Amino acid sequence: MSKLEQTWFNDCYKSLIDSPLSHWLQTLPAQMNDWQRNAKHGEFDKWCRLLNKLPSTYPSFVDLSSSVSVGTENDVDEYTQKQIEGLLKQFMPWRKGPFHLYGIHIDTEWRSDWKWERVAPHIASLKDRNVLDVGCGSGYHMWRMLGEGASKVIGIDPTQLFLIQFHAIKQFISNTDAVADNIHFLPMGIEDMQPLKAFDTVFSMGVLYHRKDPMAFLQQLKDQLRKGGELILETLVVDGDENTVLMAGERYAQMRNVWFLPSTAALSVWLGRLGFENIRVVDINHTTLDEQRATPWMETQSLKDFLDPEDITRTIEGYPAPQRAVIVANKK
Template identity: 75%
Template sequence: MNKLAETWFKDCYQSLLTSPLAHWLETLPAQIREWDQHGRHGEFDKWCRLLGKLPDTTPSEIDLKTSVTIGNGADISDYTQAQIQGLMKQFMPWRKGPYYLHGIHIDTEWRSDWKWDRVVPHISDLTDRTVLDVGCGSGYHMWRMLGEGASRVIGIDPTQLFFIQFQAIAHFIRAPHIHFLPLGIEQMQPLNAFDTVFSMGVLYHRKDPIAFLTQLKQQLRKGGELILETLVVEGDETTVLMAGERYAQMRNVWFLPSVPALTLWLERVGFTDVRLADVNVTSLEEQRATDWMTSQSLKDFLDPEDISKTIEGFPAPKRAVLVATRK
């Protein structure tokens, strides 16, 4: 295993030893070894070499409460700032953020901070909670969870570029109780231990949404809280859209339920106190191409004559956040 990656995982294992998640160590190291032997991306070692070139800095401030801001431009020389920006550009495309790093604005495709600001007033206080973020992307929301006082944050996502992006940001923050594991939810044993589980932007990518909701439940302790965000459509508890080959140009979209249907699904698999926290039509300002994500984005996936529809003629992306409690 790459020595840098080996250090990351060992730090995670050490953190788990003294936590309510210690029993995860019965399976996790073997899964990581399997990933190392058979699952790593061909560019992973190159990305790690680039990470190793990131300079060490001493940020004058770190704000995770109102943003993800690490230091400012006055902390470092112009040369060091250019060096950091050049290296971080090597990890494009940056999709979830934004990040502010020593005066560098990593202007990501998504304004994930807007989503967080809409969600956080509706969830339980994260202070001293052990939190899992399923499909965590580059980890933007994980940092915000830490900023809300979580005692331990674990993110899982099989996309290795996201893993590298997280490590690039973590290089400058060096927080001991936040970890990213390159796993999917299907690889997770039922831990029954997290106080809070987030899953934002994953459900519609699953062929079996009921099995996925059950897997999320199995990570929570009894009384734990699920925060679920997904694409939805208008309708009653029987309404579910199954798109054709593509939805908004995405190939891997399966089921888009109505909010009442999703509420019913959650109740059927063992959640209670299901409530709608937010529903929002994704705007062209919230998801767009930037200098840090230069390929097509939302405006390219909508009908140019009627942006209330996707290019395929389906309702434009509308996202709902539901909060529920494990029985």
């Protein structure tokens, strides 16, 4: 394992000692060692070399409560700003954000801040809570969770470019803000985790519809929560009653890996059957072309290319256009 990766994971292991998550150390180090030997992306070593070229900086401020913003353009000289921007563009596409670094606006495909603004008012306080973000992407929401006062935030996602993007942002925050010691990214899926039954809060946003077995996935989320812990589930849904579930054909909005899109009523039944209580639908929202779009930081096709140009209420395959819901529930 390279020195860089070893540092990332060792910092995580140290944070687990003397915490309610300490029993994770029975399996996690061996899993990360196996990942390093067998699962690394072909570009990963190059990405790590580029990460090492990011300059050390000392921002005048870090804001994680109203955005993810680090410093101003006056904190670095023009050369350093251009160096940072050029290196960060080597990690494209940037899908979840946005991030603001020294006057550089990483305008990501998704306005993840809009999603957070819809979700945040409906969840229990994150202050002093241990939080798991399943399918965390580049970590945008993890930083916002930390900004809400979480004592520890751990994100899991097998996509290695997201791991690199997360650490690019973390490098700039770590120099001046000690809270960065409390946030960690692990390149794994929830199916690889032992049932910890210890997190106070588990987030899963934009993952359920990618799972062939949604019930098994929901059970895996439950297995990470302590008794009374809170699940925040955000996913694609369709209109209908408790018996309504759309199973997409070969593609949904051009995505091959979309399986089941339930109604919110059906999803509530699923959660109840699995042992959740206090189940409530707190938000339903149609994804707009302003919330998901191509940008200079994500230049390939985006939502407008996946909708019927004659009727944007339908996908190009003829299914209902993306509608997303947030459901909050507690483990009995």
